[in-house]
Amino acid sequence: MKSLLKIEDLVSYIGLYTILQGVTMEVNKGEAVVILGRNGAGKTTLLRTIMGLVNTRSGTLALEGRSLIGRPTYTIAKEGIGYCPEDYGVFDELTIEENLKIAMWKEDKETLQRRDYVLDLFPDLKVAYKRLSKTLSGGQRQMLSISRSLINDNKIILIDEPSKGLAPVVIERLAHALQEIRKHTTILLVEQNFALACAVGERYYIIDEGRTVDEGRMEALMSDKALQSRHLGAI
Amino acid sequence: MDVFFMLLINGLAEGALIFLMASGLSIILGLMGVVNFTHGTLFIWGGYIYIATYNRTQSFLLSVLAAMAAVFLLGAVFEKLFVSRVYGNIPAQILITLGLQVIFTDLVRLIWGATPITVARPDFLAGRWVIGGATIVHYRVFLIFVGLLVAIGIHLLITKTRIGMVIRAGVQRPDMVQALGINIKLYFTFVFAGGAALAALGGALYAPLTGSMSSTAGLHNQVLAFIVVVIGGMGSFLGSAFGSIFLGLMGAVVAWFVPSLSVVANVTLMALILAFKPNGLFGLAVKK
Numbered sequence: 001m002k003s004l005l006k007i008e009d010l011v012s013y014i015g016l017y018t019i020l021q022g023v024t025m026e027v028n029k030g031e032a033v034v035i036l037g038r039n040g041a042g043k044t045t046l047l048r049t050i051m052g053l054v055n056t057r058s059g060t061l062a063l064e065g066r067s068l069i070g071r072p073t074y075t076i077a078k079e080g081i082g083y084c085p086e087d088y089g090v091f092d093e094l095t096i097e098e099n100l101k102i103a104m105w106k107e108d109k110e111t112l113q114r115r116d117y118v119l120d121l122f123p124d125l126k127v128a129y130k131r132l133s134k135t136l137s138g139g140q141r142q143m144l145s146i147s148r149s150l151i152n153d154n155k156i157i158l159i160d161e162p163s164k165g166l167a168p169v170v171i172e173r174l175a176h177a178l179q180e181i182r183k184h185t186t187i188l189l190v191e192q193n194f195a196l197a198c199a200v201g202e203r204y205y206i207i208d209e210g211r212t213v214d215e216g217r218m219e220a221l222m223s224d225k226a227l228q229s230r231h232l233g234a235i
Numbered sequence: 236m237d238v239f240f241m242l243l244i245n246g247l248a249e250g251a252l253i254f255l256m257a258s259g260l261s262i263i264l265g266l267m268g269v270v271n272f273t274h275g276t277l278f279i280w281g282g283y284i285y286i287a288t289y290n291r292t293q294s295f296l297l298s299v300l301a302a303m304a305a306v307f308l309l310g311a312v313f314e315k316l317f318v319s320r321v322y323g324n325i326p327a328q329i330l331i332t333l334g335l336q337v338i339f340t341d342l343v344r345l346i347w348g349a350t351p352i353t354v355a356r357p358d359f360l361a362g363r364w365v366i367g368g369a370t371i372v373h374y375r376v377f378l379i380f381v382g383l384l385v386a387i388g389i390h391l392l393i394t395k396t397r398i399g400m401v402i403r404a405g406v407q408r409p410d411m412v413q414a415l416g417i418n419i420k421l422y423f424t425f426v427f428a429g430g431a432a433l434a435a436l437g438g439a440l441y442a443p444l445t446g447s448m449s450s451t452a453g454l455h456n457q458v459l460a461f462i463v464v465v466i467g468g469m470g471s472f473l474g475s476a477f478g479s480i481f482l483g484l485m486g487a488v489v490a491w492f493v494p495s496l497s498v499v500a501n502v503t504l505m506a507l508i509l510a511f512k513p514n515g516l517f518g519l520a521v522k523k
Contacts, residue, residue: 051414077416089411091404102400103415148415 001028003064004156004186005050010059012049018057019045021210027156032178032187034201034218036194036232042210043190044086047158050188051083052076063155078105082149082157086164086190088141092134096125096144099133103148111151118147121177139170146177156186163193175199194232198222206231237368242487248375250483251382252444255437256456257463258389258475259430265406265470267423269318270325272332274434274460275453276339281306281435282448283347286354295357295443302439303432309339310431314424336453343450351449354442374444381440385433386476393472402426406470462505468515477516 005027012020020042027033035043048054050061052073061068068076077083091099100118104111119126122143128136133144142162149157162178163171171193178200181187191197197204197218204221206214214231221227256278263271281302288298313335321327355361356374364371393399401422405412412419437456442448463482467474482501489500508516 053410053414072418072420073410073413074416074418077414083414085411085414089408089414091407091411093403093407094400098400102397102404102412102417105416152416 001030003027004029004031005188006060006062006065007050008060010046010049010061011057012045012054013057014045014054019054019210020049022059022212023207023210024212025205025215027186027188029155029186032182032189032200032202034197034204035188035190035207036192036197036204036221037207038232039192041207043207044160045210046207047083047085047160047188047190050076050158051081080153080155082152082154084142084145084149084157084159084162086160088138088145090133090136090141090144090148093132095132096129096136099144099148100151103151105152110153114151114153118150121180122147139166139174142166142170142174143177146181150181150185154185156188157181158188158190160190161192162189163191163196171196194228237366238491240366241369241371242491243484244371244375244379246484246487247382247480248378248444248483249486250480251378252437252441253456253459253463253483254382254476254479255385255433255440256460257467257479258385258472259433260460261464261467261469261471261475262402262406262426263430264464267318267322267426268325269322269427270328270332271318271427271430272329272457273313273335273339274430275455275457276336276343277306277310277431277434277453278438278441278456279343279448279450279453280309280339281438282442282452283343283352283438284435285439286352286442286448287347289354289357293357295360299436299439302435306435306438307428307432310428311424313431314427318427319420319423340450340453347450349450351447353447355446356443360443378440378444381436382479385436389472398422398425459501462501464515465505466508466515468512468517471515471517474515474517 003026007023007025010020010023011018023042023046025033035046037043045054049056050068052068052071056069063079063081066079068079083089091102094102100115124140125143125147128140133141136144146159146162162174166174175196178187182200187200189197189200201218204216204218205212208231214227256274260271260274263269284305285298285302288301289295292298317331317335318328321331360374360377362373364373393402401412401417401419405419405422409419438448441452441456459482463475463478466481467478485500485504486497490497
């Protein structure tokens with residue numbers, strides 16, 4: 001498989017604190033890769049570092065061989081990276097329509113087809129299309145965040161804990177949607193909900209204290225209770 | 236009734252002028268989180284450039300456009316060279332914008348002198364109507380008209396265009412706007428320069444109203460604009476419009492009945508609103 005995102009010994013910091021202390025991973029085109037780890041392991045910081053929202057100290061970070069280090073966030077996004085942050089990043093004072101429109105780099109036929117695709121994928125958004133986003137529930141906001149990352153022809157989408165704070169029935173719907181999305185898109189998913197991670201991911205990386213400590217295929221992790229217990233604690 | 240009508244026109248005209256200053260200031264504060272003390276200086280630069288151009292060309296429209304264009308560029312230079320270096324650092328913003336205010340106000344004195352310079356109203360706006368016992372100055376009605384036009388223009392820009400959409404989103408989540416592939420810094424420059432151009436428009440329209448422009452006029456109008464931003468809520472265009480009209484009307488009434496209390500009334504109003512609505516009447520919840 002062709003390598004898409006390649007990270008080697010990545011070290012990043014916020015203020016005086018070094019958060020990532022040597023993350024190494026690779027995501028191939030068409031894959032769904034899950035990042036697992038305990039709270040505070042550095043998973044969210046990893047996605048923010050990829051997006052250029054956290055400063056890098058050393059290491060390499062490249063998309064299709066082009067370095068992303070030191071570049072402004074908007075040029076990183078333009079390389080073809082969609083980002084769904086932990087808190088959804090939805091603009092409350094904009095309608096759903098505007099939230100989708102602001103993300104469009106162009107309004108050509110293909111983009112409008114992708115818009116129709118995400119509205120079919122998440123019918124809730126179609127129903128509330130003209131409503132302000134602040135009126136949406138947590139699950140609907142997550143759907144909007146993911147839809148926004150799919151509206152352009154992105155090479156990869158980074159999704160940070162989509163199940164956080166959502167009811168089990170909503171998580172189930174989300175899992176189905178992500179399984180559908182992974183047929184067409186490369187996904188790098190941070191997730192604490194092991195069931196969702198297993199439903200979506202093909203491979204995994206485990207991060208602990210800012211370092212990559214394990215990697216492998218999801219099936220192997222699912223069948224190895226000792227490994228789960230060692231790296232992920234109570235799941 | 237005559238007095239009421241006259242005060243209404245005067246108050247709305249004053250409100251229109253304050254609005255031109257406050258709307259730019261409010262968006263700069265709301266979107267960029269920048270406490271901008273150069274606004275008063277940009278106001279007088281607009282006034283002086285207007286007068287210099289008008290005295291040469293006798294063209295009202297050309298002079299107003301020249302003032303706005305020149306100060307738009309000045310605002311863009313301020314943002315690129317100075318303000319962009321101190322985003323997120325409010326003490327540094329205050330110091331740097333106060334410094335620019337001092338330097339550029341002194342530059343005005345160096346170029347045009349310390350004494351006020353005078354300018355006549357253009358002929359087509361120089362008249363007045365006498366209705367009953369009330370005297371209505373054409374120019375004040377013109378100011379209300381311009382204020383209304385600018386308000387509608389900004390409203391359309393903010394609600395109907397992509398630029399406006401980015402500005403509204405940027406007020407809430409500038410980091411997320413960037414993560415969508417949008418160069419928010421470019422919009423910051425545009426907004427700062429646009430706010431400067433609005434201040435210049437205020438200065439250019441103020442000069443023919445008072446018949447002169449002085450290097451101290453900016454400070455008074457800047458204070459009024461800050462009061463409006465506090466009353467209306469930062470980042471809120473509607474708040475700026477409402478606050479300006481309210482302050483203009485209140486100023487006209489107080490100045491008519493108790494002139495000595497004009498400043499006290501403004502500050503008291505601001506303190507009361509801050510006490511009961513700390514985010515202002517229409518303030519947005521801003522996340523940085």
